[in-house]
Amino acid sequence: MLPAAFNATPTPSLLIDAQRLDANIQRLRIRLAHLGVPLRPHVKTAKCVEVARRAIADQPGGIVVSTLAEAQWFFERGFQDITYAVGIAPQRLPAAAVLIRQGCRLKLLLDAAEMAREVAESGRRLAVKFPVLLELDSDGERAGFEPRSEQLLECARILDESDGTELAGVLTHAGGSYNHAGRDHIVGIAERERTSAAESAAMLWQAGLPCPIVSVGSTPTAMFGQDFSGVTEVRAGVYMFNDLVMAALGVCTADDIALSVLTTVIGHQRAKGWILIDAGWMALSRDRGPPALSMNDGYGVVCDALSGKPLRDLIVSSANQEHGIVTSRGGDTSIADLAPLGSRLRILPIHACATAGMHDSYGVVDGGGEIVERWRRMRGW
Amino acid sequence: MLPAAFNATPTPSLLIDAQRLDANIQRLRIRLAHLGVPLRPHVKTAKCVEVARRAIADQPGGIVVSTLAEAQWFFERGFQDITYAVGIAPQRLPAAAVLIRQGCRLKLLLDAAEMAREVAESGRRLAVKFPVLLELDSDGERAGFEPRSEQLLECARILDESDGTELAGVLTHAGGSYNHAGRDHIVGIAERERTSAAESAAMLWQAGLPCPIVSVGSTPTAMFGQDFSGVTEVRAGVYMFNDLVMAALGVCTADDIALSVLTTVIGHQRAKGWILIDAGWMALSRDRGPPALSMNDGYGVVCDALSGKPLRDLIVSSANQEHGIVTSRGGDTSIADLAPLGSRLRILPIHACATAGMHDSYGVVDGGGEIVERWRRMRGW
Numbered sequence: 001m002l003p004a005a006f007n008a009t010p011t012p013s014l015l016i017d018a019q020r021l022d023a024n025i026q027r028l029r030i031r032l033a034h035l036g037v038p039l040r041p042h043v044k045t046a047k048c049v050e051v052a053r054r055a056i057a058d059q060p061g062g063i064v065v066s067t068l069a070e071a072q073w074f075f076e077r078g079f080q081d082i083t084y085a086v087g088i089a090p091q092r093l094p095a096a097a098v099l100i101r102q103g104c105r106l107k108l109l110l111d112a113a114e115m116a117r118e119v120a121e122s123g124r125r126l127a128v129k130f131p132v133l134l135e136l137d138s139d140g141e142r143a144g145f146e147p148r149s150e151q152l153l154e155c156a157r158i159l160d161e162s163d164g165t166e167l168a169g170v171l172t173h174a175g176g177s178y179n180h181a182g183r184d185h186i187v188g189i190a191e192r193e194r195t196s197a198a199e200s201a202a203m204l205w206q207a208g209l210p211c212p213i214v215s216v217g218s219t220p221t222a223m224f225g226q227d228f229s230g231v232t233e234v235r236a237g238v239y240m241f242n243d244l245v246m247a248a249l250g251v252c253t254a255d256d257i258a259l260s261v262l263t264t265v266i267g268h269q270r271a272k273g274w275i276l277i278d279a280g281w282m283a284l285s286r287d288r289g290p291p292a293l294s295m296n297d298g299y300g301v302v303c304d305a306l307s308g309k310p311l312r313d314l315i316v317s318s319a320n321q322e323h324g325i326v327t328s329r330g331g332d333t334s335i336a337d338l339a340p341l342g343s344r345l346r347i348l349p350i351h352a353c354a355t356a357g358m359h360d361s362y363g364v365v366d367g368g369g370e371i372v373e374r375w376r377r378m379r380g381w
Numbered sequence: 382m383l384p385a386a387f388n389a390t391p392t393p394s395l396l397i398d399a400q401r402l403d404a405n406i407q408r409l410r411i412r413l414a415h416l417g418v419p420l421r422p423h424v425k426t427a428k429c430v431e432v433a434r435r436a437i438a439d440q441p442g443g444i445v446v447s448t449l450a451e452a453q454w455f456f457e458r459g460f461q462d463i464t465y466a467v468g469i470a471p472q473r474l475p476a477a478a479v480l481i482r483q484g485c486r487l488k489l490l491l492d493a494a495e496m497a498r499e500v501a502e503s504g505r506r507l508a509v510k511f512p513v514l515l516e517l518d519s520d521g522e523r524a525g526f527e528p529r530s531e532q533l534l535e536c537a538r539i540l541d542e543s544d545g546t547e548l549a550g551v552l553t554h555a556g557g558s559y560n561h562a563g564r565d566h567i568v569g570i571a572e573r574e575r576t577s578a579a580e581s582a583a584m585l586w587q588a589g590l591p592c593p594i595v596s597v598g599s600t601p602t603a604m605f606g607q608d609f610s611g612v613t614e615v616r617a618g619v620y621m622f623n624d625l626v627m628a629a630l631g632v633c634t635a636d637d638i639a640l641s642v643l644t645t646v647i648g649h650q651r652a653k654g655w656i657l658i659d660a661g662w663m664a665l666s667r668d669r670g671p672p673a674l675s676m677n678d679g680y681g682v683v684c685d686a687l688s689g690k691p692l693r694d695l696i697v698s699s700a701n702q703e704h705g706i707v708t709s710r711g712g713d714t715s716i717a718d719l720a721p722l723g724s725r726l727r728i729l730p731i732h733a734c735a736t737a738g739m740h741d742s743y744g745v746v747d748g749g750g751e752i753v754e755r756w757r758r759m760r761g762w
Contacts, residue, residue: 010472011470011472011762012762044702044703066663067703086647086659087647087648088647089645089646089647090723091391091392091645110648111648112649112722114722118722118723142706143647143650143657143704175701264470265470266467266468266524267468267493267524268493269518269524276524278467278468281735282738283762285667286666286667286668287662288667320523320556321425322447322448322467323467323468325523341493341495341496342470342472342499353702354667357663357739358738359761360760360761379741380741381392381394381664
């Protein structure tokens with residue numbers, strides 16, 4: 001009586017479409033290879049060894065992480081070249097030193113002379129030389145030094161002169177690229193990201209300082225940037241999965257989204273045109289996308305469970321902790337029969353990082369209606 | 382150099398203030414005792430045995446859960462009277478039957494004749510008698526039968542007549558109470574919640590049907606409802622912790638919020654008046670509160686780490702995955718010195734259920750600047 005697809009799978013459940021994952025990884029790999037710049041995959045989206053291994057194939061092998069716990073977890077699983085791309089807190093330096101002593105090529109990030117002195121002092125005390133990247137704020141929307149600034153130069157000198165630190169380079173992230181739809185707009189943001197980093201590196205070189213790493217990236221700028229000259233690596237993470245934010249930006253289509261949440265229909269309110277599902281915000285996350293994008297996808301786009309294709313214009317328009325309400329964007333109230341009680345649906349995520357963060361593992365599907373593998377996610381700090 | 386409070390605690394870290402927790406539990410316990418109605422604590426907020434045990438003290442002992450996984454987890458830890466208050470999916474009936482056979486006094490929820498027949502049929506097949514509550518939609522905003530409706534009566538008859546089910550009663554949740562600030566407004570919502578349930582129960586009795594349980598509740602209506610006559614139990618969960626949504630509704634003050642996220646200052650953007658912290662949406666959640674409330678608390682209110690009291694008018698105004706940006710609500714850009722690099726802050730949650738959902742355990746604090754106990758949370762489905 002119940003449809004066969006994923007019938008034995010408990011819901012809600014996080015799924016990866018392996019074909020789409022591979023295609024997404026391949027797309028950016030080929031693009032950046034043509035542009036002649038290596039990719040450093042950000043593993044904060046997937047937090048998964050199997051995904052990260054696919055992403056670093058044919059790349060130099062380095063990854064980016066968003067927490068020191070991720071660095072430790074991936075290092076224990078064979079990843080050695082790790083950039084920890086969130087400003088270091090002083091309390092984490094002893095644990096960072098342990099990783100470095102164990103052979104991890106860990107790079108830290110900071111954006112203040114005061115912190116540079118703290119890291120230098122800790123490095124001397126702990127008898128390690130911390131490789132440090134200087135963060136640049138290329139869009140005025142985040143942490144980081146003003147590109148090409150005197151403060152940047154001063155901090156670089158502190159790091160270069162200390163026995164406890166090693167100046168590893170500069171890093172910037174054009175996170176503002178998530179707020180503006182359209183290829184042309186993002187091309188411009190990518191160029192500003194590139195020049196901020198490349199010109200800051202040039203300033204350091206002119207001052208006689210080293211700057212071996214010139215790191216830029218975000219999925220939109222990696223996918224649309226036209227020129228990466230002066231840059232030594234591009235970082236991106238969401239591109240592996242894609243999501244509805246990336247689709248709204250024009251970076252991908254809904255058919256490129258490799259991540260979804262499998263859910264079961266638990267009820268209807270026929271008069272209102274509602275389908276109730278067992279995926280609420282605990283399974284989908286509360287992420288609605290950047291307000292500037294004015295998305296109209298609610299908490300996710302509803303797909304056929306087997307094909308993973310959007311089902312009419314259905315979205316999860318509201319979400320409680322453990323159930324969601326599916327409606328038609330166009331207001332069609334006769335949708336209940338599309339999804340009988342007990343049937344399965346798949347929900348495309350608004351923001352892959354956030355939706356994946358609500359789950360402990362991925363069920364891997366290969367086009368059929370069954371899970372063929374289960375991949376673990378790490379979590380916590 | 383670093384302040385002593387919580388200096389050995391990794392951040393971000395979820396904290397419970399034990400004194401506030403006990404005071405919150407005591408407040409609702411005394412209130413409902415005066416009104417003569419038992420409390421059935423909802424454990425979906427805390428998902429924690431230690432918290433649930435405190436909440437059921439001096440109560441009949443039953444709890445409410447939002448997933449069958451919670452039911453299993455709490456049953457294994459000694460909780461026997463469990464209401465699973467989200468519409469049952471057919472696929473979960475075999476697991477529910479196992480719990481019942483093991484002695485769990487589990488009650489299921491549904492809101493359609495079609496599902497009632499499915500549960501009845503499964504009960505017969507699995508040789509258990511499923512106790513079933515009928516969900517009522519008391520505010521037109523969720524799942525459930527229209528109160529006092531013919532459809533409700535028809536479904537009640539199906540459950541009463543089948544060997545596979547037992548009509549356990551009616552249940553409603555005035556979730557709309559989260560959208561409207563002010564005591565008077567919520568008193569009205571509570572009365573509608575009560576009459577929806579009590580009059581529906583009366584209709585069933587008049588038809589010769591049993592209705593032993595008449596269950597209502599939400600934290601706002603439990604805290605403000607004036608009359609629970611005709612009701613056999615009140616359900617509430619957030620009241621144990623409270624949060625900024627509850628404060629915005631007038632249900633509590635910021636000083637009653639028992640939950641917070643401990644964070645470390647990792648940077649400043651002095652020209653912009655920003656303090657950067659290592660708590661982003663992965664630690665705080667993306668929950669901004671109900672849009673109807675028009676809250677201005679961003680991703681949380683910033684407090685002194687030791688006292689847990691709000692620090693000036695600081696809020697987490699924006700959040701990336703692993704860092705947040707603290708600003709002054711009033712636009713004061715000279716706040717950086719309030720929180721030096723490496724110092725600790727505590728963030729009060731917008732929505733306790735969502736913030737707690739991002740963590741695996743609670744550090745319990747008793748007023749001092751150290752964690753005195755660690756309590757585990759359950760998660761997953």
